Amino acid sequence: MSLGSPLIRYWYHPTADSLGDTVEAFLQEMAGPTLLHIPGKNRQRKRAICTLLHGNEPSGTRGIFRWLKQGVEPAVDILCFFGSVKTSLQEPLFFYRHLPDDKDLNRCFKAPFECDQGRLAKAILDILQDMQPEALIDIHNTSGMGPSFSVSMKQDAQHEALTSLFTERMLVTGLRLGALFEYSERNVPTVTIECGGAQDPRADDIAYEGILRYVSQTDVLTPQQADWELDVLKEPVRLELRTDATITYSEAEDVYADITLPPNVERHNFGRITTDVQLGWVKPESWDKLIVNTPAGKDVKDKILKLEGNRLHPAQPLKLFMITTNATIAKSDCLFYAVTDDGSHLK
Numbered sequence: 001m002s003l004g005s006p007l008i009r010y011w012y013h014p015t016a017d018s019l020g021d022t023v024e025a026f027l028q029e030m031a032g033p034t035l036l037h038i039p040g041k042n043r044q045r046k047r048a049i050c051t052l053l054h055g056n057e058p059s060g061t062r063g064i065f066r067w068l069k070q071g072v073e074p075a076v077d078i079l080c081f082f083g084s085v086k087t088s089l090q091e092p093l094f095f096y097r098h099l100p101d102d103k104d105l106n107r108c109f110k111a112p113f114e115c116d117q118g119r120l121a122k123a124i125l126d127i128l129q130d131m132q133p134e135a136l137i138d139i140h141n142t143s144g145m146g147p148s149f150s151v152s153m154k155q156d157a158q159h160e161a162l163t164s165l166f167t168e169r170m171l172v173t174g175l176r177l178g179a180l181f182e183y184s185e186r187n188v189p190t191v192t193i194e195c196g197g198a199q200d201p202r203a204d205d206i207a208y209e210g211i212l213r214y215v216s217q218t219d220v221l222t223p224q225q226a227d228w229e230l231d232v233l234k235e236p237v238r239l240e241l242r243t244d245a246t247i248t249y250s251e252a253e254d255v256y257a258d259i260t261l262p263p264n265v266e267r268h269n270f271g272r273i274t275t276d277v278q279l280g281w282v283k284p285e286s287w288d289k290l291i292v293n294t295p296a297g298k299d300v301k302d303k304i305l306k307l308e309g310n311r312l313h314p315a316q317p318l319k320l321f322m323i324t325t326n327a328t329i330a331k332s333d334c335l336f337y338a339v340t341d342d343g344s345h346l347k
């Protein structure tokens with residue numbers, strides 16, 4: 001089998017002993033980007049799992065380690081990709097999303113693939129193209145606390161089936177950010193699974209239990225009688241901050257910051273919030289530093305947010321999710337995602 005990537009170590013069918021005794025030892029054994037290939041009962045089919053694209057999101061790695069230690073033979077061949085192994089091993093373990101000089105690997109799955117992270121993303125895509133898995137899941141943790149959900153480009157039976165292996169919430173988005181789940185465009189059903197907060201032990205169980213279903217079931221692309229109804233959230237928009245914006249997390253307004261949010265703002269994750277809920281504070285002269293655009297680039301900020309004096313409120317009932325209390329992520333990525341509470345599209 002040609003793998004053709006010097007960037008990714010190929011490790012075929014490791015014995016349980018060779019994995020090391022702990023997740024940390026397992027990562028040290030891998031030492032860098034790695035593809036584990038686990039042969040299944042049916043050698044004609046393959047499924048792929050990717051994880052650790054972000055070095056501070058351990059649930060996928062822990063879940064795969066736990067499964068492999070048990071030695072449960074998968075239904076089909078399983079390809080496990082581990083992305084930011086070196087990043088995760090920087091002390092303290094699982095601390096850095098990406099190293100300060102590196103780009104975010106999960107924003108590099110698109111041309112031009114020029115930086116180191118871009119070349120690694122391209123290598124992963126090339127192997128997927130070569131190996132033709134029937135499905136792909138990419139396992140993450142959210143940066144804050146909150147329930148699990150999936151992210152996908154498409155809402156169809158196959159993407160719903162993959163989601164239901166892990167969680168009851170599904171986010172469908174046409175946003176193109178260079179994330180791996182955009183692999184759906186190549187007609188391989190692909191979902192990102194956000195298992196919940198990296199510090200939350202429930203997130204590890206969600207990853208592990210979902211992985212076990214994904215590797216064990218003969219068919220993972222036909223909706224089963226799930227224990228739950230899917231809650232589908234369509235076409236979220238992102239609240240982004242202009243690069244010169246300053247953000248502080250504090251119980252009271254910080255007059256030196258453009259935007260202040262309370263430290264417990266994450267409690268709004270996936271809840272319904274009405275227009276009388278105050279989200280935080282924004283200096284009126286800093287309003288332009290907040291950006292809310294549709295995937296097509298249309299400014300819909302006034303439909304999502306409003307200022308009353310310097311108090312920030314929803315402009316209509318909303319559901320927010322992936323709210324971050326990490327100022328770096330808020331600035332480099334986004335502060336939160338939002339959909340209308342009634343599911344109507346933002347145009």
Ligand SMILES: [Zn+2]
Nearest residue numbers: 054057140141
């Ligand atoms: Zn992530």
